[in-house]
Amino acid sequence: MSRLFLRTLREDPADAEFRNHKLLVRAGYIRRVAPGGFAWLPLGLRVKAKIETVVREEMDAAGAQEVHFPALLSAEPYKTTGRYADYGDDIFTLEDRKGVEYVLAPTHEEAFALLVKDLYSSYKDLPLSIYQIQEKFRDETRPRAGLMRGREFTMKDAYSFDIDDEGLDASYDLQRAAYERVFRRLGLEYAIVSAHAGAMGGSRSEEFLHPTPIGDDTFVRSSGGYAANVEAFRTLPPAPREIAGLPAATVFDSPDTPTIATLVALLNDRHPRGDGREWTAADTLKNVVLALTHTNGERELVVVGIPGDRDADLKRAEAAFFPAAVEAATEADFAAHPVLVKGYIGPWSAAGPVLGGSSTSGIRFLVDPRVVEGTEWVTGANEPERHVLSLVAGRDFENDGVAEVAEVRAGDPAPDGSGPIELARGTELGHVFALGRKYADALGLQVLDRNGKLVTVTMGSYGIGISRVMALLAEANSDDKGLAWPRSVAPFDALIVAAGKDEALFEAAERIGRELEQRGADVLVDDRRISPGVKFKDAELIGVPTVVVVGRGLTDGVVEVWDRAADTRSEVALVSVVDRVAALLEG
Ligand code: ATP
Ligand code: MG
Numbered sequence: 001m002s003r004l005f006l007r008t009l010r011e012d013p014a015d016a017e018f019r020n021h022k023l024l025v026r027a028g029y030i031r032r033v034a035p036g037g038f039a040w041l042p043l044g045l046r047v048k049a050k051i052e053t054v055v056r057e058e059m060d061a062a063g064a065q066e067v068h069f070p071a072l073l074s075a076e077p078y079k080t081t082g083r084y085a086d087y088g089d090d091i092f093t094l095e096d097r098k099g100v101e102y103v104l105a106p107t108h109e110e111a112f113a114l115l116v117k118d119l120y121s122s123y124k125d126l127p128l129s130i131y132q133i134q135e136k137f138r139d140e141t142r143p144r145a146g147l148m149r150g151r152e153f154t155m156k157d158a159y160s161f162d163i164d165d166e167g168l169d170a171s172y173d174l175q176r177a178a179y180e181r182v183f184r185r186l187g188l189e190y191a192i193v194s195a196h197a198g199a200m201g202g203s204r205s206e207e208f209l210h211p212t213p214i215g216d217d218t219f220v221r222s223s224g225g226y227a228a229n230v231e232a233f234r235t236l237p238p239a240p241r242e243i244a245g246l247p248a249a250t251v252f253d254s255p256d257t258p259t260i261a262t263l264v265a266l267l268n269d270r271h272p273r274g275d276g277r278e279w280t281a282a283d284t285l286k287n288v289v290l291a292l293t294h295t296n297g298e299r300e301l302v303v304v305g306i307p308g309d310r311d312a313d314l315k316r317a318e319a320a321f322f323p324a325a326v327e328a329a330t331e332a333d334f335a336a337h338p339v340l341v342k343g344y345i346g347p348w349s350a351a352g353p354v355l356g357g358s359s360t361s362g363i364r365f366l367v368d369p370r371v372v373e374g375t376e377w378v379t380g381a382n383e384p385e386r387h388v389l390s391l392v393a394g395r396d397f398e399n400d401g402v403a404e405v406a407e408v409r410a411g412d413p414a415p416d417g418s419g420p421i422e423l424a425r426g427t428e429l430g431h432v433f434a435l436g437r438k439y440a441d442a443l444g445l446q447v448l449d450r451n452g453k454l455v456t457v458t459m460g461s462y463g464i465g466i467s468r469v470m471a472l473l474a475e476a477n478s479d480d481k482g483l484a485w486p487r488s489v490a491p492f493d494a495l496i497v498a499a500g501k502d503e504a505l506f507e508a509a510e511r512i513g514r515e516l517e518q519r520g521a522d523v524l525v526d527d528r529r530i531s532p533g534v535k536f537k538d539a540e541l542i543g544v545p546t547v548v549v550v551g552r553g554l555t556d557g558v559v560e561v562w563d564r565a566a567d568t569r570s571e572v573a574l575v576s577v578v579d580r581v582a583a584l585l586e587g
Helices: 019-026 044-061 076-080 081-088 109-119 165-186 260-270 314-320 331-336 438-443 466-476 503-518 532-542 552-556 573-586
Strands: 030-034 037-040 072-074 092-095 102-105 127-136 152-162 189-194 205-211 217-222 225-231 249-254 285-293 300-306 323-326 364-369 376-383 388-394 422-436 446-448 454-456 458-465 494-498 525-526 546-550 558-563 569-573
Touching: 019 030, 019 466, 030 076, 037 044, 037 454, 044 127, 044 152, 044 466, 072 076, 076 109, 076 438, 109 127, 109 152, 109 438, 109 458, 127 165, 152 165, 152 466, 165 205, 165 422, 165 458, 189 217, 205 217, 205 503, 285 314, 285 331, 285 376, 300 314, 314 323, 422 438, 438 458, 438 558, 458 466, 494 503, 494 532, 503 525, 503 546, 503 552, 503 573, 525 532, 546 573, 552 558
Parallel strands: 189 225, 300 364, 494 525, 494 546
Antiparallel strands: 030 037, 072 102, 092 102, 127 152, 152 458, 189 205, 205 422, 217 225, 217 422, 249 388, 285 300, 285 323, 376 388, 422 458, 446 454, 546 558, 558 569
16 A cells, blocks of 8 residues: 555545545545546556446356447448437537547447448348447536546447347347346346437337436336336326216406416306315316427427426426427517417317317427316417316317326326336436337448348447446445445455554564465555554545454454444454455455
């Protein structure tokens, strides 16, 4: 340790918000050198390498083979697949001296597809799974939390290549199972959630989320085992209801009621319900006007009818309308569409249907899944200061489709019937995607099938955030005093501390270290000629799982074995300490 490139710090770094970030910097594992960029110090590199080893072993066991690509790639293929535009400002771009455009790859689908295209030509070559562990670059808007969200970070990215859908399914399942083994071996809690495939396209897509209050993602889960991203949550639609016998739609005056709250107050005041129940916001239909910008640049206004007790969730709307960009309609949008009477919008007016079905407005009218046939609503009559009672879905208005843009709430039923959901915070450890043929199509990755016919290969892509995993392991395995690594990823198996001034302590510490090394352990010896108190503080901070303290007891032939995570100490005879620690390592 007297020669280790390490400076531990007593103070938290000013820019660090979370414990993992503070401790990894203070204990000398990483050092910030750029916004979202970290230098890896010797201790940090060791932990990262151990995480990589677990990932490599499971990738290899799943039949994937390791390769390695540059991070600096031609922009052209990313333009061909459309990802250059889809990533937007998140992608780092640059030009070489000849003015040729490059990217610092955010992931490598294009590069892997082109390599396989370059080398393979027949169905006999498939299936193939290849992976790399490599640095990725993304110009994140909010690089934060140290390794949790960097602008340069380490990822394991694997890609599968198959001739048909069954093959892709099998490759996907192999990766998914490998992920479960990786996170189990690392001792990281995870929930597998169905995800929105976002800019990647494709069909099957699941995220491995680590539940943690410091996560960026909100996800939903039921006690019955359902888990999903908020964006991917599907509302359980109620059964359609009988329309016959429902009262006719009636328009009523509703002066100065541009909001749901004012409308509900007016209803209870002037139009009490026959059944004695109070009107609530859930009885009203809120018509949210969204402006979509399609990938060809075209702007389209759509109206979505959602129960009035819910707000629209823009992220869910983005997922629902992907790949179009979504924003709330602006004053200019309303000005351009005078058919929509702001504050009093509805699919129907006394003059007939305004939105949806056979209406002539040309504006698409989509509805929340809860707006099923036979449901009865109070909503705008699409005239200033007028609303309508008993507007019945399927009788008075039609829709042009269903859209999931309403917010998700704790207590909503899980779509698989496994009970009410709760909202939890988490962060993504990894992601498995069945991409399908989007990339292979765009890049012309085809092989000859059994009948000599050219067919497009189907792909999967599978990422694990290695550096983020390290941050989460640090967060989960630490206390206020420092890190406490699990054995599977600890930078050293044991730390031997010579605690005192006597030369014999140093000699004994060195000897224990050497003997443990001969038994296959990675050992660090604290041979610094400084006070024992500082050494103990550093031992607590650095978090090596087993610490052997060679101190005053040496003259009586005893040393102390300290379990950092459990914070238990026991006296052990000097003659048996090597056996004792070696046994701990073997588990
Ligand atoms: P997030 O939603 O957290 O931004 P993502 O959906 O952008 O993640 P992917 O593109 O699926 O992530 O990348 C695969 C894995 O790489 C993620 O599961 C995550 O563990 C890791 N990762 C993504 N972005 C970062 C980052 N900026 N810093 C560190 N790790 C990251
Ligand atoms: Mg991201």
